[in-house]
Amino acid sequence: MKKFKEKLSGRIFFALALSSISALALITVFIIYKGAQTFIDVGFFKFIFGMSWSPGRDEFGIFPMIIGTVTVTLGAAAIGVPIGICCSIFLAEFAPSALQNIFRPAIQLLAGIPSVVYGFWGLLFVVPLIRNYLGGPGLSILAGAIILAIMILPTIITISEVSLISLPRHYKDGSLALGLTQWQTICSVQLPAAKSGIVAAVILGLGRAMGETMAVIMVLGNAVALPDSILAPVRTFTTNIGIEMGYASGEHQQALFATGIVLFVIIMMLNSLAQYITRRKAK
Amino acid sequence: MKNYAALAKLCYSFKLQILCFAKIYKGWIIKILNVKISIKNLNFYYNDKQAIHDLNLDIPANEVTSVIGPSDSGITTLLRSLNRLCDLNREARAEGDILLDGKSIFGKEVNVTELRRRVGMVFDVPAPLPISIFDNIAYGPRLNGKKNRKELAGIVEQSLSMAALWDEVKDRLNKPAMSLSGGQQQRLCVARVLALMPEVILLDRPCSGLDPISTAKIEESLIKLKERFTIVIAPHNVQQAGRISDRVAFMLMGDLIEEGTNASVFSSPKDRRTNDYITGRFG
Amino acid sequence: MKLSPKTAQKIAKTLIWSAALFVLVVLVAIILYILIKGLPMINWGFLTAIPRDMGRSGGISSTIVGTAMVTAVAIVIAVPLGIGTAFYLAEYTKEGMITRIIRFSADSLAGIPSIVYGLFGYIFFVIYLKMGWSVLSGGLTLSFMILPTMIRTSEEAIITVPNAYREASFSLGGTKWQTIIKTVFPSALRGIANGIILSIGRCIAETAAVALTAGAVLRMPTSLLSPTRTMAYHFYLLATEGISMENAYGTAALLIILIFFINVVVNAGVNKFMSKGK
Numbered sequence: 018m019k020k021f022k023e024k025l026s027g028r029i030f031f032a033l034a035l036s037s038i039s040a041l042a043l044i045t046v047f048i049i050y051k052g053a054q055t056f057i058d059v060g061f062f063k064f065i066f067g068m069s070w071s072p073g074r075d076e077f078g079i080f081p082m083i084i085g086t087v088t089v090t091l092g093a094a095a096i097g098v099p100i101g102i103c104c105s106i107f108l109a110e111f112a113p114s115a116l117q118n119i120f121r122p123a124i125q126l127l128a129g130i131p132s133v134v135y136g137f138w139g140l141l142f143v144v145p146l147i148r149n150y151l152g153g154p155g156l157s158i159l160a161g162a163i164i165l166a167i168m169i170l171p172t173i174i175t176i177s178e179v180s181l182i183s184l185p186r187h188y189k190d191g192s193l194a195l196g197l198t199q200w201q202t203i204c205s206v207q208l209p210a211a212k213s214g215i216v217a218a219v220i221l222g223l224g225r226a227m228g229e230t231m232a233v234i235m236v237l238g239n240a241v242a243l244p245d246s247i248l249a250p251v252r253t254f255t256t257n258i259g260i261e262m263g264y265a266s267g268e269h270q271q272a273l274f275a276t277g278i279v280l281f282v283i284i285m286m287l288n289s290l291a292q293y294i295t296r297r298k299a300k
Numbered sequence: 301m302k303n304y305a306a307l308a309k310l311c312y313s314f315k316l317q318i319l320c321f322a323k324i325y326k327g328w329i330i331k332i333l334n335v336k337i338s339i340k341n342l343n344f345y346y347n348d349k350q351a352i353h354d355l356n357l358d359i360p361a362n363e364v365t366s367v368i369g370p371s372d373s374g375i376t377t378l379l380r381s382l383n384r385l386c387d388l389n390r391e392a393r394a395e396g397d398i399l400l401d402g403k404s405i406f407g408k409e410v411n412v413t414e415l416r417r418r419v420g421m422v423f424d425v426p427a428p429l430p431i432s433i434f435d436n437i438a439y440g441p442r443l444n445g446k447k448n449r450k451e452l453a454g455i456v457e458q459s460l461s462m463a464a465l466w467d468e469v470k471d472r473l474n475k476p477a478m479s480l481s482g483g484q485q486q487r488l489c490v491a492r493v494l495a496l497m498p499e500v501i502l503l504d505r506p507c508s509g510l511d512p513i514s515t516a517k518i519e520e521s522l523i524k525l526k527e528r529f530t531i532v533i534a535p536h537n538v539q540q541a542g543r544i545s546d547r548v549a550f551m552l553m554g555d556l557i558e559e560g561t562n563a564s565v566f567s568s569p570k571d572r573r574t575n576d577y578i579t580g581r582f583g
Numbered sequence: 584m585k586l587s588p589k590t591a592q593k594i595a596k597t598l599i600w601s602a603a604l605f606v607l608v609v610l611v612a613i614i615l616y617i618l619i620k621g622l623p624m625i626n627w628g629f630l631t632a633i634p635r636d637m638g639r640s641g642g643i644s645s646t647i648v649g650t651a652m653v654t655a656v657a658i659v660i661a662v663p664l665g666i667g668t669a670f671y672l673a674e675y676t677k678e679g680m681i682t683r684i685i686r687f688s689a690d691s692l693a694g695i696p697s698i699v700y701g702l703f704g705y706i707f708f709v710i711y712l713k714m715g716w717s718v719l720s721g722g723l724t725l726s727f728m729i730l731p732t733m734i735r736t737s738e739e740a741i742i743t744v745p746n747a748y749r750e751a752s753f754s755l756g757g758t759k760w761q762t763i764i765k766t767v768f769p770s771a772l773r774g775i776a777n778g779i780i781l782s783i784g785r786c787i788a789e790t791a792a793v794a795l796t797a798g799a800v801l802r803m804p805t806s807l808l809s810p811t812r813t814m815a816y817h818f819y820l821l822a823t824e825g826i827s828m829e830n831a832y833g834t835a836a837l838l839i840i841l842i843f844f845i846n847v848v849v850n851a852g853v854n855k856f857m858s859k860g861k
Binding site: 022023026027029030031032033034035036037038040041043044047048050051099100103104106107108111112119120122123124125126127129130131132133134135136137138140141142167170197198199200201203221224225227228229230231234235255258259262273274277280281284285287288289291292 | 588589591592595596598599600602603605606607609610612613614616617663664666667668670671672674675676684685687688689690691692694695696697698699700701702703705706707711727730731734758759760763781784785787788789790791794795815816818819822823831835838839842843845846847849850
Binding site for chain 2: 677745747748749750751752753754755756757758761765766769770
């Protein structure tokens with residue numbers, strides 16, 4: 018009886034552990050099952066590089082959205098990564114412990130705030146700021162990049178901080194003992210040693226920025242056109258799905274799922290890359 | 301008269317013969333009747349690293365057997381293989397055999413949890429579970445299916461008394477075990493093992509972190525306990541082995557160097573390394 | 584011109600401090616902005632009245648109930664799965680092919696954007712399993728989404744349980760199952776509870792995934808199969824469709840307060856957990 022219970026419990030835990038695998042498999046299968054038809058109907062090349070997206074005329078080209086996604090994501094990284102790394106250095110090296118105890122929960126809170134709230138704040142605060150001081154409609158790549166930069170900060174800060182503080186203490190002590198300043202130590206010893214963790218943090222941050230939907234819908238303007246400056250409105254994969262899923266049907270809906278496939282594939286590649294980097298370091 | 305003399309002579313020679321026989325085979329007889337654990341050609345590996353080399357040792361019942369030696373000699377491994385706690389380490393692998401009451405403990409049909417109940421263990425660091433004193437002692441019996449509160453209370457009192465702890469804790473049995481001092485915690489761990497009514501008690505450097513008074517108390521109770529249990533202890537120093545043990549085994553780098561009674565090993569060691577160790581030249 | 588190390592140190596220090604302060608200021612700005620405009624809106628009537636006229640007037644009670652129901656479904660499904668997976672990874676198996684695949688899946692799930700979860704939930708639960716837009720579809724979709732969080736926090740909590748507890752239990756003749764249930768699980772409970780609370784926070788804050796799976800109906804949900812609208816989505820619709828800025832602010836303020844509360848609880852728990860470990 019006892020042995021039976023023992024065996025049974027092992028089996029049950031194993032079955033439960035398969036849940037994440039089956040979840041991932043289900044998601045992959047169903048997204049592809051629904052969206053793959055578009056690649057066949059429209060043609061892979063035409064879908065990816067098509068310049069025109071107008072569901073009414075059965076034209077499904079997502080190239081402007083690829084450009085939109087890439088520019089907004091890179092913009093977010095350009096703003097968010099330096100600030101994020103600075104904050105992680107601050108937490109790991111500079112912050113007095115009282116400030117650490119405020120800063121860490123604050124970062125968690127930043128991660129917990131609903132994305133719609135960020136979008137709302139961007140719409141009411143950042144967008145008018147850009148419109149009034151830089152010109153253009155305000156709803157723009159820049160606005161999206163700023164909001165996303167704030168939203169990816171928690172990811173970047175937490176992961177890079179962990180990789181910084183888990184460095185062996187003697188790295189730092191050795192360097193300081195050689196008469197290097199704290200900053201020289203950080204630049205020449207700590208940051209290079211924590212490189213893989215920081216790179217993984219940045220990649221995961223990019224993934225988050227690329228996958229964010231509700232916040233960017235509110236501030237990007239969502240025009241399907243190639244942007245001519247960072248003050249121009251754009252549309253990304255996610256906003257495309259978010260805006261049109263509500264009323265799409267038939268081929269149009271399929272095309273949205275196909276957009277989802279493109280997003281899914283890119284995110285999975287980024288994830289795998291980040292995991293590969295952290296695992297390699299673990300060995 | 302003559303007959304009487306002849307009879308007496310006969311009797312005398314017979315007696316001599318018996319005495320002689322007994323003298324020659326005494327050790328052998330005692331062993332046959334009294335060996336509790338018999339270790340035969342034990343080899344122990346962690347992955348490729350060999351921790352114990354071809355070890356043969358008989359442990360008599362109702363005696364205190366000390367296994368002494370420098371750290372890293374395979375003593376902990378030896379103790380942990382006696383109740384197969386080594387199984388928990390996934391890299392561990394044992395060859396050879398260990399007989400408990402003449403039966404192999406490595407056999408397929410052996411119930412490992414039953415074995416661990418018969419061969420209890422006390423660890424080097426006091427490891428009370430984060431529950432109350434009462435629950436700590438009752439943990440084992442409860443796993444065994446004893447539910448009756450009155451019966452449990454009896455077991456708890458008896459075990460705590462045997463471990464010389466009852467008087468100190470009888471008024472606060474429901475307090476968390478972590479609130480006890482280090483020495484009390486370790487006696488609690490002894491009591492916890494006693495509550496299972498094991499046949500053998502293994503103690504792995506049970507006094508290494510304790511003050512002399514607690515150590516004395518534990519040693520005192522061990523000497524009393526050997527009337528009912530077989531005790532195998534890895535003492536934390538040579539002096540302790542001298543104070544409490546009936547038999548002493550000396551291990552070095554995974555080899556059993558010498559084994560014998562307390563007096564023989566300490567007063568006339570056969571091996572130079574044993575001598576060096578017990579006189580404090582190394583280790 | 585080359586900076587002297589000392590000047591470089593000074594400049595860098597200033598930059599790093601200002602970056603950190605900047606982040607704090609932004610956080611405070613966002614929270615204050617929402618709270619100042621939204622707090623006056625929150626009163627008993629707002630919380631308990633059914634939304635009327637698309638949410639233009641009335642309260643937000645049905646969206647609160649909807650959010651609670653969706654979250655409850657997600658938690659009920661994801662918690663056992665997550666804890667079970669964590670125990671399997673931490674206690675039942677050695678690192679190998681299978682654990683690598685499980686970890687890869689969990690980490691990948693953590694990175695998948697919520698809109699993709701929404702698409703999946705729509706096609707799988709709403710259409711394929713014919714659940715329609717409903718509390719159940721939304722909750723199941725969210726349970727997939729919070730699964731990696733549950734796995735990671737539970738596994739961390741289990742790993743932090745001192746090995747001595749396990750050894751003690753085994754040496755007293757406990758089986759693996761008894762050891763896990765009576766010793767490891769109670770000791771890891773606080774960490775696991777934190778994971779659950781964090782997951783609840785994620786469910787409450789989520790918009791894109793539930794928008795595509797739970798529907799947008801403002802009626803009070805009566806069963807698991809009735810469609811509903813969660814607070815976050817309600818807030819989004821109020822704000823972007825220009826229905827009622829006042830009510831939007833009120834809903835946002837409530838969301839912020841909830842998230843804030845959850846973070847406080849988790850941090851208090853973590854601190855207690857840490858001090859207990861010492």
